[in-house]
Each structure stands twice: as C-alpha cells, then as structure tokens.
Amino acid sequence: MIHLYTGNGKGKTTAALGLALRAVGDGKRVFMIQFIKGPWPSGEDKSHTVFGENFVLVKGGKGFVGILNDTLPRSEHEEAARKTLERAEIEIEIGKWDIVILDEVNVACDLKLISVRDVIDVVGRFSERDPEQDLSLRGSEATEVMPKADQPLADNPRFVFGSPRPDPPAGGSGLAMTNKKPELIILTGRGAPKEFYEIADLITEMREIKHYYNEGQVAKRGVEF
Numbered sequence: 001m002i003h004l005y006t007g008n009g010k011g012k013t014t015a016a017l018g019l020a021l022r023a024v025g026d027g028k029r030v031f032m033i034q035f036i037k038g039p040w041p042s043g044e045d046k047s048h049t050v051f052g053e054n055f056v057l058v059k060g061g062k063g064f065v066g067i068l069n070d071t072l073p074r075s076e077h078e079e080a081a082r083k084t085l086e087r088a089e090i091e092i093e094i095g096k097w098d099i100v101i102l103d104e105v106n107v108a109c110d111l112k113l114i115s116v117r118d119v120i121d122v123v124g125r126f127s128e129r130d131p132e133q134d135l136s137l138r139g140s141e142a143t144e145v146m147p148k149a150d151q152p153l154a155d156n157p158r159f160v161f162g163s164p165r166p167d168p169p170a171g172g173s174g175l176a177m178t179n180k181k182p183e184l185i186i187l188t189g190r191g192a193p194k195e196f197y198e199i200a201d202l203i204t205e206m207r208e209i210k211h212y213y214n215e216g217q218v219a220k221r222g223v224e225f
Helices: 013-026 045-056 075-093 105-110 116-128 131-135 192-199
Strands: 002-006 032-036 055-059 100-104 184-188 204-205
Touching: 002 013, 002 192, 013 032, 013 131, 013 184, 032 045, 032 192, 045 184, 075 100, 075 105, 075 116, 075 192, 100 116, 105 184, 116 184, 116 192
Parallel strands: 002 184, 002 204, 032 055, 032 100, 100 184
Antiparallel strands: none
16 A cells, blocks of 8 residues: 655655554554754654664665755755665565655655656555556566575576666665565655656645745754654
C-alpha cells in the first residue's frame, strides 16, 4: 500500500511521524529516510532513538536547494538525492521494515534532483500496487534480476538506474534478502507529481488556510522542526 501526503499546508512530515509512532506502538518496525533535509537539526532526530531498532531515521539531504543562502552547487544536491533513494531501496530490499517513509521525496522530484520514474521503480517493485498497470510504464531498459533469499545484500545484483549496487549501509553487510514487502510506503512533500497520485492508495492534501509564518513569525522548534 502507498500513502501520499502532499499539499502546501503544514503537516505532511508530521502525519508520517504520527503514523510511525502508532505503528511502533503496535509492534511494527519503521524506517524513515529524509530527502532535502540534512544539516538543520529537528526534534525527531533525537526522539526516534527512544524506539531503538524499531524506528530508524536517516537524513540524506544537504538542506535547502537554491534558497535561504544555499551555496552548494546543484550537482551536490542531485548526488545526495540519488544516494538517498539508493539507500531507501537497500533498506526496502532487506525486508526488515513494515513501513518505509520517503520524507520530502515529492520535493526532490519537483526540483528534478531525481526522476519520478526512478522513484516509481523503487516504490512500485516493493508495494502491492503494480505501477505498470497504473501508468503503462512498460518499456524500461532496466532488467530486474531477482536475488536468492540467502544471498548476502552486498553480493546481490542491482536493478535501479542500471548501475552497480552501492555498498550496503553501516551494519547492513551480510544481511540476507527476504521476500517480505513493507506493508506501507509513505511519500511526503509538497508538489507531488501526478504519477504519484495515480499509484497511491491513499492521498491526503494539506491545504494552508492560515499560517503565522505569513505574518513574519519564524519556524518554531518542536513544532515546525
């Protein structure tokens, strides 16, 4: 199943974190990886550690792109987004997680740091939905090679982008693949591409009615971040 949280209002990441809190309380395991977000500390950076291995959060971004005094070349943001998606794919393939959250992936696609098709290649193969049926995405030059269940992750062939598999994340070497798929994959961020609307099972749009930010107030620690 795929959930899509988008729109210009506050609450997309917050909704994903709320679902994660509920899921962990029910004995499920959650992996959350954040695109775009990087150096700026957020409250969830600390709070997720309370749950140990049942809720893991990884930041893969380099921060704001092209705004608020961003001085990094665009190529660094693109590389960070690509590596973040690759890390997400590896974690999904391990078969360890019940829920996987790709936070701000919609924004990464909207900014064209990564392609919509690459995200769908990852999400579609590990969800119950078949994006080929929803989007008529047949004709990709990539060819999937299914790994053996007992084959170590580091030795498994790779599918997405047609490039060699990256090294597994720290602590992941030697983990065997399983046939388990996440029960739920969540995509968050404003500016979701129309293709995500077509493959999602649940879509929630947060619409801004009123926000104190528009009156000159800054983001509040523990509320916005």
